[in-house]
Amino acid sequence: MVNYFSSDFKLAILGGGQLGKMMLYETRKYDIETLVLDPSSEAPCRISSNYFEQGDLMDYETVLNFGRKADVVTFEIEGVNVEALKQLESEGKKTFPSAATLEKIQNKAVQKKFYKEKKIPTADFKVFSDLSALQNAVQKKEVEIPFVWKSATGGYDGKGVSVIKKAEDLKELSEGECIAERLVPFKNELAVIVARTPSGEVRTYPVVEMEFHPTANQVEYVICPARIEEKVAEKARAIAKQVSEAFEHVGLLAVEMFQTEEDDILVNEVAPRPHNSGHYSIEASYTNQFEQHIRAILDLPLGNTDSKVGGIMVNLVGDPDHEGEVVYENIEKIMEMNGVTPHIYGKKITRPFRKMGHVTIVDKDIARARKIAEKVKNSIKVISKK
Amino acid sequence: MVNYFSSDFKLAILGGGQLGKMMLYETRKYDIETLVLDPSSEAPCRISSNYFEQGDLMDYETVLNFGRKADVVTFEIEGVNVEALKQLESEGKKTFPSAATLEKIQNKAVQKKFYKEKKIPTADFKVFSDLSALQNAVQKKEVEIPFVWKSATGGYDGKGVSVIKKAEDLKELSEGECIAERLVPFKNELAVIVARTPSGEVRTYPVVEMEFHPTANQVEYVICPARIEEKVAEKARAIAKQVSEAFEHVGLLAVEMFQTEEDDILVNEVAPRPHNSGHYSIEASYTNQFEQHIRAILDLPLGNTDSKVGGIMVNLVGDPDHEGEVVYENIEKIMEMNGVTPHIYGKKITRPFRKMGHVTIVDKDIARARKIAEKVKNSIKVISKK
Structure with a gap:
């Protein structure tokens, strides 16, 4: 060795x-x-x-x-x-991950075609070389509104993705290769992190659930374990493993998925690295995702992916009304709460919606953790110095 | 704030x-x-x-x-x-900790007198200004053999401490101020870490137990929670809290104690900082000792000191037969075991008995963790490059 x-x-x-x-x-x-x-x-x-x-x-x-x-x-x-x-x-x-894997993932059209070829369940889609080709297809009713538009390249943190609900929405889109994806009604957005070594050892983490704000279309909490049926969780983990093996991926792969109304699992997209949906693991898991990534790429034995306790992650993003030198208002209030750990990324300047850190809440009782998470969310504010 | x-x-x-x-x-x-x-x-x-x-x-x-x-x-x-x-x-x-606290702790004679003054239970002792004064006292039978000799200053990791079993042992001792302490038969060596803020908030960690090698006089495992009766554990935590408050300590204080045959708790010595006996907390506790120290000295709210899971710590010390560029033999073997995390301190050169790192073993079942800890101990070796 x-x-x-x-x-x-x-x-x-x-x-x-x-x-x-x-x-x-x-x-x-x-x-x-x-x-x-x-x-x-x-x-x-x-x-x-x-x-x-x-x-x-x-x-x-x-x-x-x-x-x-x-x-x-x-x-x-x-x-x-x-x-x-x-x-x-x-x-x-x-x-690690390899250039070939990264190249497939960098382009969402290539990524989606790869899923189809490998028989990995994913929402139906069509690829278009540029925006005008998509516009033509919509005119000819080859693509029906509503659908999800995704830019093939350059998307990140929700950028490069739009739900097209009416013809005028098409005018707002940027140029370039894109896909039109069927808008699938889903119960839950889930994610599974998979670790795989060059020797082929594979381990999946428990399924996490993204809980959205009831009105704003924004993830508020990442919850591990997901509050779903065991058989759905098993299916999600099996599919995530299948994706990792299809890519012959080495390192961490975060697989984002939809749980449909019929309890089918559809792969949405993947990230070939440690992921926001795995931050809970630092406090909650026997082996956190960052350690696991290092183990995987160095072909060391993978660690136990089970959780010691339930974990919930809340992102700390810049307040929409503040820009300037950052202040974490009420951070001492959340530090009083049981099982709460703030992570401060170290960006000196806050801007509206900038990812500045995250907070993990762990507890043996996930329902209690969820209540504390709400108190955290309602207490801390990422603002700028007066 | x-x-x-x-x-x-x-x-x-x-x-x-x-x-x-x-x-x-x-x-x-x-x-x-x-x-x-x-x-x-x-x-x-x-x-x-x-x-x-x-x-x-x-x-x-x-x-x-x-x-x-x-x-x-x-x-x-x-x-x-x-x-x-x-x-x-x-x-x-x-x-933080204050100069006054550190000064008391740096000198074991002062430390012991402080316990006596503050009515903190500790083994009986006498202070001597130098070695010849102690030798005289032994000759006059004012101090009876066997006893424990401790140098007032400069002791660390077992240095500066000797059990005197016969008159000749006195010749081996170094000069300078020292104490002679009653040799107390004890069941267990325990430790409690206390955190205290400038505002006076105090929290104690669960009691840990040092398990010694059955024949060699060496700590093999630090186990949390200690396998002792609840009422003894409560007494140990109460005394540790009393020590922290007596010192008006700010930051972490590691209190090392003996559990006597009669289940009395005697304070042995303290360290005003994070401590080897608290390393398990990185993986096992809701708030690890290092985070707690930072919270304490900055007068932030203290975190939950409970454990998520049982934890055992094994020191990684240099093999007695090796000196030179370090190699952690079989580290990949221990990484395969459930709940095992190696910590490598980053010293390039190993020497006999040098502290090179530690390994934490966590498990919901402390008895299972103890078995894995033994496998860890028997597998990994800190040797030098061939």
């Missing part, structure tokens, strides 16, 4: 945001040497990495030269130069 | 070893800016601190100038210049 611990082994991480930051807690715990590349000089990973480089993640030469300094290359964001990863792989560098 | 999170608030930590390293996981989680001072350029805290300075912790000017750069000063090792802390306090700098 390679000697990763307190050795001269080097792990390169492309991207230095909050996901990388939480990954670094684990590389520090194992004393694994890390190199991080990020375009921002104030990236959260500037601290805790052994070596930090400021540079463009989409630039071929930058990524190639950076990757060459390490023994294994991974990423915490999908927006990295895939050609550079391919070149690194051809030079014998271990790149 | 002071704005600690993603602000320009600065916390100074004196000492940059493994305790500081684990504290930095928490300052990173809260995005609290840190400055660390340590004599070694390869200190584990060099990474993850916002600012690292190499310097002598016992040097008055070094500590004073370093402390002046921060808003609050704490330490992760007792061996720091107390006069510099006093000066910082007189300049209005918050120093």
Whole structure:
């Protein structure tokens, strides 16, 4: 076995945001040497990495030269130069997840076709090379309103996705390759994180549930375990495993899914990295998602994915009416509550809806955790200095 | 309230070893800016601190100038210049734990007299200004063999403590102020960690038990919760709380105790900082000891000290037959076991008995955890590269 611990082994991480930051807690715990590349000089990973480089993640030469300094290359964001990863792989560098997987996932049209080819259940869809092709199809009634429009590339955190309810909505869309997806009525939005090693060991985490605000169309709570029937949970985990194996994925894969009215599971999309839906695992799981990602890409044995206790995650996003130097109002109030842990990502400036951190609430009783989560949500505010 | 999170608030930590390293996981989680001072350029805290300075912790000017750069000063090792802390306090700098507390604890004779004065149960003792005074007292039978000799200053990890079983043993002792303590037969060695804030909020952790090797006189496992009667556990926690309040301690205080044959609790000694006996808390507790220390010294609300699951800690010490570049043999074997997390402190060189890391084993069933802990102990070896 390679000697990763307190050795001269080097792990390169492309991207230095909050996901990388939480990954670094684990590389520090194992004393694994890390190199991080990020375009921002104030990236959260500037601290805790052994070596930090400021540079463009989409630039071929930058990524190639950076990757060459390490023994294994991974990423915490999908927006990295895939050609550079391919070149690194051809030079014998271990790149996990692989360039081929990332390339499929970066393009939602390719991703959806891949599911179809691999017989992975997903909502029906059609691919269009550009917006005018989609507009023509709508005129000819080949695509029926309502449907879900998704940009093939560049979508993130709900950007690049629109529900088209009437013809005029088409005018708001951006140009470029896109897909039109059937609007599936669903009971629940679920997610399962899968870890897979180069040797093929696979483990799935319990199913989590996204609870939406009753009126605003926004996820309020990520809840683990999901409050669904056991047989539905088993199906979701089995499908997530199937997706990971279809990609021959190495590392973490977060599989987002819909539970339909008929209790079918449809894969929505995947992220080839630690994921917001797995943040609860830091406090709740025997092995948190960041440690599991490190174990997976280094071909170490995977850890137990079970939970010690129930976990709920609440995102801390910038208040819509504030911009400027951040203040976490009432943070001391939520710290008084049982089982509450705030995570502050380290961004100095808050902006409306900017992801500034998250809060985990753990409890042996998930219903009690849910009540505390609501108190957290109603107490803390991410505002700017007066 | 002071704005600690993603602000320009600065916390100074004196000492940059493994305790500081684990504290930095928490300052990173809260995005609290840190400055660390340590004599070694390869200190584990060099990474993850916002600012690292190499310097002598016992040097008055070094500590004073370093402390002046921060808003609050704490330490992760007792061996720091107390006069510099006093000066910082007189300049209005918050120093937690306080210089007065540290001064009492640094000298075991002073510590023991303090217990007596405060009516805290502890083994009977006598103080001697130097070794010859003790030798005279033994000759005059004012001190009866067997007894426990303790150097008043400089003891650490079992150094500076000797059980005197016969007159010749006296010759092996080092010079200087010392105490002779009654040798108390005990059933168990226990410890309780107490957290206390400047506002006076106090919380105790559950009692942990040190399980010794059946023949070698060495702690093998730290087990939480201790396998003792509930009423003994309650007494131990009450006494630990009493000690913390007697010191008007701020921060963490680890209170080491004996459970006598008669189920009395005697305080052995204390450490005014996160402690080896609390490492289990990272994986097992709702609030781990390092987060709790930060909460305490910043006068934030204290977190829940209960455990989510049972926890056992095994120290990883250098194999007696190895010295050189470290290799953690069979680490991948222990990572396969359920609920096992290795912590690697980041020391490149192993030496006989050097503390190189620890392993935590958590499980809902403490008896099952104990079995896994034994497998861990029998598998992993800290050796040097061939």
